[in-house]
Amino acid sequence: xxxxxxxxxxxxxxxxxxxxxxxxxxxxxxxxxxxxxxxxxxxxxxxxxxxxxxxxxxxxxxxxxxxxxxxxxxxxxxxxxxxxxxxxxxxxxxxxxxxxxxxxxxxxxxxxxxxxxxxxxxxxxxxxxxxxxxxxxxxxxxxxxxxxxxxxxxxxxxxxxxxxxxxxxxxxxxxxxxxxxxxxxxxxxxxxxxxxxxxxxxxxxxxxxxxxxxxxxxxxxxxxxxxxxxxxxxxxxxxxxxxxxxxxxxxxxxxxxxxxxxxxxxxxxxxxxxxxxxxxxxxxxxxxxxxxxxxxxxxxxxxxxxxxxxxxxxxxxxxxxxxxxxxxxxxxxxxxxxxxxxxxxxxxxxxxxxxx
Amino acid sequence: xxxxxxxxxxxxxxxxxxxxxxxxxxxxxxxxxxxxxxxxxxxxxxxxxxxxxxxxxxxxxxxxxxxxxxxxxxxxxxxxxxxxxxxxxxxxxxxxxxx
Numbered sequence: 487x488x489x490x491x492x493x494x495x496x497x498x499x500x501x502x503x504x505x506x507x508x509x510x511x512x513x514x515x516x517x518x519x520x521x522x523x524x525x526x527x528x529x530x531x532x533x534x535x536x537x538x539x540x541x542x543x544x545x546x547x548x549x550x551x552x553x554x555x556x557x558x559x560x561x562x563x564x565x566x567x568x569x570x571x572x573x574x575x576x577x578x579x580x581x582x583x584x585x586x587x588x589x590x591x592x593x594x595x596x597x598x599x600x601x602x603x604x605x606x607x608x609x610x611x612x613x614x615x616x617x618x619x620x621x622x623x624x625x626x627x628x629x630x631x632x633x634x635x636x637x638x639x640x641x642x643x644x645x646x647x648x649x650x651x652x653x654x655x656x657x658x659x660x661x662x663x664x665x666x667x668x669x670x671x672x673x674x675x676x677x678x679x680x681x682x683x684x685x686x687x688x689x690x691x692x693x694x695x696x697x698x699x700x701x702x703x704x705x706x707x708x709x710x711x712x713x714x715x716x717x718x719x720x721x722x723x724x725x726x727x728x729x730x731x732x733x734x735x736x737x738x739x740x741x742x743x744x745x746x747x748x749x750x751x752x753x754x755x756x757x758x759x760x761x762x763x764x765x766x767x768x769x770x771x772x773x774x775x776x777x778x779x780x781x782x783x784x785x786x787x788x789x790x791x792x793x794x795x796x797x798x799x800x801x802x803x804x805x806x807x808x809x810x811x812x813x814x815x816x817x818x819x820x821x822x823x824x825x826x827x828x829x830x831x832x833x834x835x836x837x838x839x840x841x842x
Numbered sequence: 843x844x845x846x847x848x849x850x851x852x853x854x855x856x857x858x859x860x861x862x863x864x865x866x867x868x869x870x871x872x873x874x875x876x877x878x879x880x881x882x883x884x885x886x887x888x889x890x891x892x893x894x895x896x897x898x899x900x901x902x903x904x905x906x907x908x909x910x911x912x913x914x915x916x917x918x919x920x921x922x923x924x925x926x927x928x929x930x931x932x933x934x935x936x937x938x939x940x941x
Binding site for chain 2: 506513517665667756761764767823831
């Protein structure tokens with residue numbers, strides 16, 4: 487138990503700290519691919535996937551950890567991921583993002599988190615369990631891309647890594663624009679940790695390494711997977727209402743650690759303050775949280791569980807989920823950001839015509 | 843002219859969306875002061891300003907999780923004063939004006 491608490495909190499705190507300082511926001515990344523035609527954060531995610539994939543499969547090869555991919559509940563993954571994508575746009579952050587923004591003191595994220603934990607519990611052990619189970623029962627037998635094709639997983643890892651390296655080199659060769667920054671007030675390690683802007687690719691590398699670290703730490707406590715957010719978030723609520731200690735696992739301390747690590751990072755860089763959103767944003771965040779909980783429970787993972795971990799494990803679940811998650815964020819982005827802006831512009835143009 | 847945009851309490855990406863909208867109504871050389879408290883905007887606002895060619899004349903942290911940034915709108919040249927217009931015309935990579 488002590489080991490579970492310590493390693494879980496440590497791994498989570500590292501992740502929370504790195505994500506807060508590196509501004510590692512997958513929701514923003516997926517959204518900006520569409521509304522700003524900016525793929526940087528998506529590329530950063532691919533880097534994190536590649537790093538983790540190489541690391542974890544090396545550990546599996548060395549028999550340090552075990553992993554079985556199971557079956558592929560394709561209907562649940564497609565519907566769930568799409569709904570999850572809509573949810574994270576409304577909530578203003580993915581599951582992990584919501585945990586770390588909660589650590590920055592954003593009360594809107596606390597509301598999203600409440601909706602997310604509640605709906606995940608309803609889906610996993612509450613009245614919607616039959617719905618979840620019946621949709622998830624439509625499965626394809628093989629989840630691993632390597633098993634389906636009969637080609638070694640290392641071939642896929644090699645091809646994927648080559649693509650990622652090519653993208654990085656192309657991105658880094660683009661002419662650099664100097665991005666204005668604030669005058670540094672600190673020096674040395676305090677400047678590097680709490681002030682300096684981190685390159686998203688550097689942050690992604692760290693996220694990938696932490697994702698590797700999660701595997702042996704988690705498996706040492708009997709939880710046979712890597713980073714995961716949704717099930718542990720539901721476990722917290724399940725434990726709080728039942729008092730059943732057996733529900734507690736490594737993942738619970740991981741998510742609490744994310745909150746803690748982000749709080750330390752934000753406090754240290756003078757970025758922590760309780761911030762209350764207006765009523766409309768609060769409600770939207772809560773509804774977003776509900777959709778996130780529904781989607782992630784159905785899809786068997788969020789942007790971390792499916793988008794970062796199951797993709798790195800080279801499974802159909804991971805990659806199909808990532809595609810539909812992104813489509814969900816684009817759909818929601820159209821209604822939340824693009825359409826209101828177009829309407830405003832046409833209204834402005836019309837009033838200009840009538841006054842002229 | 844200077845215009846102040848108060849987006850305290852707004853979460854991303856709304857500070858950036860509002861700033862972009864506001865900028866359209868300003869003329870070259872006008873200043874837009876943006877006061878914000880969304881952490882992610884400390885990255886997205888200066889990046890947008892730099893990429894769009896505007897100048898950041900002031901950028902500082904006001905207090906715990908609150909910042910201000912002043913963006914001066916770029917001078918917009920007419921088409922034939924832009925380097926890209928002539929580089930296309932001469933079919934070369936870049937035209938450099940030597941004063």
